[in-house]
Amino acid sequence: MNWQAMKSIYVFEMVRTFRTLWQSVVSPVISTSLYFVVFGAAIGSRIDEVEGVTYGAFIVPGLIMLTVLVQSISNASFGIYFPKFIGTIYELLSAPVNILEIVAGYVGAAATKSFAIGLIILGTAYLFVPLDIQHPFLMLGFLMLTCLSFSLLGFIIGIWAGSFEQLQIIPLLVITPLVFLGGSFYSVSMLPPFWQTVTMFNPVLYLISGFRWAFFGTADVPVALSLLAIAAFTVICIGVIWLIFRTGWRIKN
Amino acid sequence: MSVMLSVRDLSKTYGSGHEALKSVSLDIEEGEIIALLGPNGAGKTTLISTICGITTPSGGSVTVGGHDIITDYRPARRLIGLVPQEVSLEPFEKVINTVSFSRGLFGKPRDDAHIERTLRQLSLWDKRNAQIKELSGGMKRRVLIAKALSHEPRILFLDEPTAGVDVELRKGMWETVSGLKADGVTIILTTHYIEEAEAIADRVGIISKGQILLVEEKSALMKRMGKKTMRIDLQSPISALPEALGDRGLEIEDDGHSLLYTYDTAATRTGITTLLQALSDAGITLRDIHTNQNSLEDIFVELVKDGA
Ligand SMILES: Nc1ncnc2c1ncn2[C@@H]1O[C@H](COP(=O)(O)OP(=O)(O)O)[C@@H](O)[C@H]1O
Numbered sequence A: 001m002n003w004q005a006m007k008s009i010y011v012f013e014m015v016r017t018f019r020t021l022w023q024s025v026v027s028p029v030i031s032t033s034l035y036f037v038v039f040g041a042a043i044g045s046r047i048d049e050v051e052g053v054t055y056g057a058f059i060v061p062g063l064i065m066l067t068v069l070v071q072s073i074s075n076a077s078f079g080i081y082f083p084k085f086i087g088t089i090y091e092l093l094s095a096p097v098n099i100l101e102i103v104a105g106y107v108g109a110a111a112t113k114s115f116a117i118g119l120i121i122l123g124t125a126y127l128f129v130p131l132d133i134q135h136p137f138l139m140l141g142f143l144m145l146t147c148l149s150f151s152l153l154g155f156i157i158g159i160w161a162g163s164f165e166q167l168q169i170i171p172l173l174v175i176t177p178l179v180f181l182g183g184s185f186y187s188v189s190m191l192p193p194f195w196q197t198v199t200m201f202n203p204v205l206y207l208i209s210g211f212r213w214a215f216f217g218t219a220d221v222p223v224a225l226s227l228l229a230i231a232a233f234t235v236i237c238i239g240v241i242w243l244i245f246r247t248g249w250r251i252k253n
Numbered sequence B: 001m002s003v004m005l006s007v008r009d010l011s012k013t014y015g016s017g018h019e020a021l022k023s024v025s026l027d028i029e030e031g032e033i034i035a036l037l038g039p040n041g042a043g044k045t046t047l048i049s050t051i052c053g054i055t056t057p058s059g060g061s062v063t064v065g066g067h068d069i070i071t072d073y074r075p076a077r078r079l080i081g082l083v084p085q086e087v088s089l090e091p092f093e094k095v096i097n098t099v100s101f102s103r104g105l106f107g108k109p110r111d112d113a114h115i116e117r118t119l120r121q122l123s124l125w126d127k128r129n130a131q132i133k134e135l136s137g138g139m140k141r142r143v144l145i146a147k148a149l150s151h152e153p154r155i156l157f158l159d160e161p162t163a164g165v166d167v168e169l170r171k172g173m174w175e176t177v178s179g180l181k182a183d184g185v186t187i188i189l190t191t192h193y194i195e196e197a198e199a200i201a202d203r204v205g206i207i208s209k210g211q212i213l214l215v216e217e218k219s220a221l222m223k224r225m226g227k228k229t230m231r232i233d234l235q236s237p238i239s240a241l242p243e244a245l246g247d248r249g250l251e252i253e254d255d256g257h258s259l260l261y262t263y264d265t266a267a268t269r270t271g272i273t274t275l276l277q278a279l280s281d282a283g284i285t286l287r288d289i290h291t292n293q294n295s296l297e298d299i300f301v302e303l304v305k306d307g308a
């Protein structure tokens, strides 16, 4: 293993993050606060408790997930797309490194950043609603695994993307709707039976459900199923990345 | 001397179907400087990219320091420094960070003294904390060289290092290259500028249309292909060549004020003595004589023309 290389990539990426720290942190905090004002205060005041939790608290896990998924994907995709775009990828390709080291460096940095943002949003949430997290360590574990797996997905998107527009498309057109429809702001049991069935095909539901379980001990689907889903997703992403590097798809001539 | 780089029957066909390298073979000794000369699109960049792992070869094999670049890529690549043709750098990064990053990427532990030495050598030390986007084109190119040298490579590829660089900087670059050679680094550079190959290379390879036409010691190449011309200035102009000077290939120039004689330096007889004798016999008075060695440029033009 070229540990030195892995560390270099990771540190280099983290330094980039710190250079744009304000943008990275301020915008998620502001948008989360807006969600609390709109959903929590305005709408939530008209909604009774959901599954024994106040509505304001109920939406916290979904809100964190929404930001963390989008951030993981955009951080990781940008991290690898940028060198491709400006041509500095030549250095990665000519260095004595293997896929594992490259991916660990880039994805590790992207996941670290979105994990930190997740925690900041959690901190922001405390300003608005009282929270009593039932399984704090599981909650952190879940968050970490989510950051990791979606950063892997972001890495794939970054390699696939041929333009900055394509880079934005997946988080915007796929992830955001899936999060909204995956029970971020409601419990699936509140839906009519037909839509309940449809929602079961939304992979993000399993994430949010598991994450919410760690907070409040209630879930739409069994927590084991949530864990299994995210594990399977991680494995698929790793497999795809392995295939990309084996074939040199979109990175080598 | 051991072989540092060995290229065997290397070929590359791009996805577009373009055959950019056609069974190229090349051996390079440790510590030598070889210049690859060729027109645009000859395949110089493709050759370098393939050796360095940026492009996947379609056939053949390459070893660097005895290590196969595919099966044994780690030790092979640790020996290589690459300065690409295109200036690609992270615009917002500081010079010193991007150079240190390269060292780490190649698996070398941090060594501030070495980085400082490298930056000083390339006159970049004063700019170490500048963002790359603030640098001039020549400086950016030197940052690329600093990155390539950051991990102390034993073989350095310079892909058109002086393209678009002004004369002074070019000379500076040549000095850097000689300094590296003194440290025993093997250097392969591609260039358009023939005077560059002439000035710094030990051997010259000529590449055209994906094939290496020849690789020779620079001096041997000059000797083998080298023709000299002798310009004879006359006291009084002549309008036609006297019969006696017949078929020597003499040309009249400058409205009859001078004669141009071309001869082969490698031939056993250059014909100079008999020519001078014949001129004297014909009653032609000479004012001055200059000889001129053909440059690599002439050789190059000739070869590429023949190879076409
Ligand atoms: N990525 C690519 N895809 C298809 N053809 C390419 C690619 N890169 C280079 N070529 C072609 O291969 C040939 C050799 O290019 P190159 O190695 O860049 O030449 P040089 O460096 O000698 O100018 C050219 O005809 C060029 O158009």
Ligand SMILES: [Mg+2]
Residues within 6 Å of the ligand: B044, B045, B046, B085, B159, B160
């Ligand atoms: Mg080129």
